[in-house]
Amino acid sequence: MIIVSDVHKRYQTDKGYGKWVLNGVSFTIPPRVNVGLVGPNGAGKSTLLRIIGGVDHPSKGEVRRDCSVSWPLGFAGGLQGTMTGRQNAKFVCRIHGREEEIPEKLAFIQDFAEIGDAFDEPVKSYSSGMKSRLLFGMSLAFDFDVYLSDEITAVGDAAFRNKAAAAFKKLSDHAGLIMVSHGEGTLRQFCQAGIWLHQGQAYWFDDIEDALKNYKDSIKL
Amino acid sequence: MKRTRSSPEIFFAVIRALILREAALRIAGGRLSWFWLLMEPIAHLALFVALFGFILQRLIPGTDPAIFIAIGLIGYFTFQRTATQVKVGISANLALFSYRQVKVLDTLLARALVELVLMLLTSGILFAALAMIGRNVIPDNPLLVLGSLAVMWLTGLGFGLILSVVSTLSEDAGKVVDLIMRPLYFVSGVMYPILSIQQPYRDMLLLNPLVHGIEMLRHGFFPRYSSPPSIDLSYLALWALAMIFVGLLLQRRFSQRLVTL
Incomplete structure (x- = not known):
């Protein structure tokens, strides 16, 4: 279980503090649930993932991890x-x-x-x-309880993606996944629930389809 | 639920992994990189020892000029190379901070330790070479030599801890510090006995803690070497302690900004 409570995050820039990237984000991720993070570029998806992974720290608020969490798998490092x-x-x-x-x-x-x-x-x-x-x-x-993935499957070929998905199916009785991706197919393939990041707020959906729908509606406007 | 590791367990595992990684990285450059790794400081030392120790043959009472120069340089480099390595440690290890087990301080400590081992290896080779050409390289008081070297290393570590924060937070401040560092070599008594300096400049030089470490190293080698009575290893040790304290304080205060930048 991962409990994110009232997490705020802003970064120091050359001209003082930047705007709030995350502005009071709260949700609870139950064990063994695969969650997709959706939102436009710069919405704070990777930031949130890094905070959940404990490699970045919230400016305000806290994250409680009652399980072992992987490092964020991505290309940043x-x-x-x-x-x-x-x-x-x-x-x-x-x-x-x-x-x-x-x-x-x-x-x-x-x-x-x-x-x-x-x-x-x-x-x-x-x-x-x-x-x-x-x-x-x-x-x-x-054997992590939760895996964090930041677009890691995006560049893999079909064979690799299938292999990763199969690996996760096998793990899914004792592990969960939190993933950031812009690929709808990837999200549908891996995730059940979704979190939509919108203007510094996070909205939880039990079904990834609802999260994707809200996200797509928001960018149509 | 799996067995969770205690903090010290994680700390030592990380330090171990970082030291092995750092060592692997230093010699990963090519087939001869391990050779250059040791050759670079040895060449520098050998050149200066040859230049000032053998050719000039300045008479310094109670000493062997070649050894005199060699230990001055070794003492200074132990400080300076450690400080430099620790200073650039954050930017060199950015990729590793995506693992939450790896803290900034771990990477800096590992670097300082690797540098210490390298310095000891380098000194060992240099002294072996000097012994082969018939110089007496056995120190009169080995414990004093090792102790002084250790304090020089700690001073380098403390200075590096401060510099790493300062240069990460402000590039300009980092450049200013580099500028100040440059003449440090000449005011630390690396090339001359501190007694050869006239007053009032001698007392000014004695404010520099590195002078005390280097003079103390020489005392460890030469029983009849003379230096001013105010030479005191604990003065340097106090500086080391103070700088490590300030360094750790800065690391703690700015821990979040060091990595996100």
Whole structure:
């Protein structure tokens, strides 16, 4: 369960504080529910995801996590370009768990990512699809209760997306997913519930279709 | 519910992972990168030792000029390289802050530790080379040498902690600090015994805490080296403590702004 209560967020800019990106956002995500975050560019979707993941902090309000949450899977960071896929994976294994599990986890990641020999090449030589395969594999190697995904499946090919979806179907009896995506198909494929971010507020919908409908109505106007 | 790890457990796991990562990163540049990693400071040291230690042969009572220069440089570099590495630590590790386990301070500590190990390796190689050409490289008081080096390192860490915040928050302030740092080399007594400086300038130089560390290092090597009676390692230690305190305070105060920028 993740409880977001009255979260406000604004960033410091060169000219003082910027406007409120999130302005009093509250909702509760029950266990094992897959949620899609929808909203226009700059609505604060990634910011909210980072706050839920604990890598960014709200200016006001709080987030309570009663479960293990993955890091936000996205392209903003998480992979060091000059190091190989294996070295990156090792680093994440080391900060998440015990040393003796590393070989087993590495084998899993290499197997899931299906990037072949590129696993031992520097990450900067990867395509964005390969990066997302690696990141996704890395996160699945650990039994998180909730996975956070920021457009990570957007660049994957159909095979990878199906594989990721199958992995999540398998996980769905004990894990949930919170994802940011502009792809309606992706959202429908992965999520049941939806959160629509609109003018700094968040609206919860039990059905992702309702969230998408509201979002689309808001941009038509 | 899985077993949750305690904070110290996570801290040590992260520090370990960061040190290994930092070490891997430093030698990942190519086949010879481990060689250059050590060669760069060694070449610098060797040049200065050759220049001032052998060629000039300035007579400094009770010392071997080559060793005199070498330990001055090692002491100064232990401070300066640590401070520089810690200073740029935040921007170099931005990609890692998407893992909530990794805190800014962890990355900075790991960098400082890696730098310390590198510095010890470099000094070891340099002294081995000096020993091979017949110099006496065994310190008179090894404990004093190690202690002084440790305090120099802590001072570098504290200074770096402050600089990392200052230069992340304001690029201009970072440049000003770089400007001030440059002459530090010349007013720290790296190349000369502090007693060779005339008053009142000597007392002014003695305000610089680094002078105390470097002079103390020399005392550790040469039993008959003479320096002013006011040389005091605890003066440097106090500076180190104060800077680490201020550094940690700044890190805590600005922790949110350091990463989001």
